[in-house]
Amino acid sequence: MADFDVDLFVIGGGSGGVRAARVAAQGGATVALAEESRMGGTCVIRGCVPKKLMVFASAAPAALQEARAYGWEVSEGSFDWPAFRTRLDTELDRLEGIYRSGLQNAGVTIHDQRAVLIDPHTIELADGTRVTARHILVATGGRPFRPEMAGAEHAMVSDDLFHMEALPKSMLIIGGGFIACEFAGILAGLGVEVTQYYRGEQILRGFDGEARGLVADGMRHRGVNLHCGTTLLEAEEREGGIWVKGTNGDEAVYERVLFATGRVPNTAGIGLEEAGVRLGRHGEILVNEYSQTDVPSIYAIGDVTGRINLTPVAIREGMAFVETVFNANPTPVDHELVPSAVYTQPELGTVGLTEEEATTRGPVEVYATSFRPMRSAFAGSPERVMMKLIVDAETRIVLGCHIVAPEAGEMIQLAAIAVKMGATKEQFDQTCAVHPTMAEELVTMRVPARRVG
Structure with a gap:
């Protein structure tokens, strides 16, 4: 049998990739992991965790209003975005440190740089180093989709929200999925004048119809100016912000515009097709029930596979991968009856x-x-x-x-x-x-x- 530098090379330091790397290493495998950005991936750095903390912050005004109804004398006060962001960044640094130390304590070799596939067993790092691996696990996640239209370059995507120096006075959100709706509620709660356009007849397509309607009613009650059956026709940068025209005929200038129109798998430019890995029509890596690609030595888990884009699912896929490949216990991933929550208000x-x-x-x-x-x-x-x-x-x-x-x-x-x-x-x-x-x-x-x- 051929000799390899490591038993497992993981590309991607999100929740799924980190869990698989750590558990495989704890079981005795030699493991390396490459991450070109921050350890923790979408969930810890650009998604679930910071977003949920923002939900907590945005709920405070409604809690104060309710407190008055229960007999408390309270004043509104004001929200300090820079102070909140500083604390948020500190918390994300702490969590990233936990992910990193967990890998190091398990004996995983960490490469803080981009990695691309050269062939079914070889990875090349950004510094030119090549590493051979018996097995390769791709866990590169996804990224926000930015539509190709005039003016789109002036708009934000969800990743940008966590880096704003100041809260805008007004924002237009394009989209009706859970990310669009969650941030609409968050920003409205923080005092931003929020307008939301969604081209469909009702937000949260794919969820229960009655539930969707009740969430929409609640969002409007909390100040979101929600327009269904509406999308963007034109957008251009003007003094004071971005001028937009909607299919409903409305024209307005918003300080910021956010595209929350979906996410796409992070598969471009990492050598997948060159290594023989087959991709789906949306760029997702096609895998079988054991997360294995058409190339026997290459596996993929998490959002990059386009199955169920949830952090706990990616973690379970990573655990099933380790059971299958390193514990001689073929374990198909169970995607049935997966619970989920949408942190709308x-x-x-x-x-x-x-x-x-x-x-x-x-x-x-x-x-x-x-x-x-x-x-x-x-x-x-x-x-x-x-x-x-x-x-x-x-x-x-x-x-x-x-x-x-x-x-x-x-x-x-x-x-x-x-x-x-x-x-x-x-x-x-x-x-x-x-x-x-x-x-x-x-x-x-x-x-x-x-x-x-």
Whole structure:
């Protein structure tokens, strides 16, 4: 058998790549990892973590308003973006350090530079060094998509938001996916005048229809000027910002424009096709159920594969890769019933099939309720929450659960355990309610709102 410099070379220092490298090294493999940017990838540096901290910051004004309704004498104050950003940067530095030290403690050799594939077993680093590896794992993630249109070069993408020197007074956000909607809520909460254009009929395409509508209502209530069925026609830089014209006929100047129109896999210019790796039509790396490409020695995990673009999924794919390749335990990746949360305001948590998806597979019963929870009602807020279960009419198995509510992500994590185990509606019913809570509705809905199919 040929000799190699390392057993495993990982390209990409995001959550999936770091986990795979560390666990493989802890198991006795010789491992090297290359990352041209910061360790931690999209989640830690440009996504989940800083975004969630921004959500917390942006929720403060609503919390102050609610506090007054509960008898507290509080003043609005003002938001200090530079102070917040300084603390945010400090926290990201801390987390990056944890990722780096975890690799070093496991014995992983770190190359802080770009790496490209030369052939199925060879990587070339930016300094010209070549390293041979028995196995190569590509975990290069994705990047924000910037559309090709006149004026697009003057706009921001999501990565840029974390580096703003100051908050703009106004911003136009183009897009209706979770990134666009999350940042619309964040920026509105921080005092920015936010307008959002989305070309589709309703935001959050692919999520449950009722949930999408309730989130949209909540966003508008919190100050987002949301226009569905609208997209950008023209944009050009002018004094005071960027002038835009929408398909709805509106013309305005915004201090900033943000394109949040999707993400694309980071596969360009790293030698994949030259090494024989096949790509899909969106540039994603095509892999089998074991994350293996058409080239037996090359594997890929995470967003670069275009499967499910979630950090916990990438981590699980990395763990399955190590089991398959280094522990002689072929482990296919389980992408079924993956829960997720959208950190809009209000928050959305979901697992399993939407009502729209389920009804194409057979008859279902839909159990749903929408109401003003105790906390909001007492404070005089019109905001509503929603709890929804999709049930197979024949097997009685709960096919999907959808929650729109404060801390919906926390709730869906626990509900997902039951859904993943194949719990029936009757087993939900047999579970005693915790009162008074919003989530008790998940186990107290007895009469279906409708039966479809």
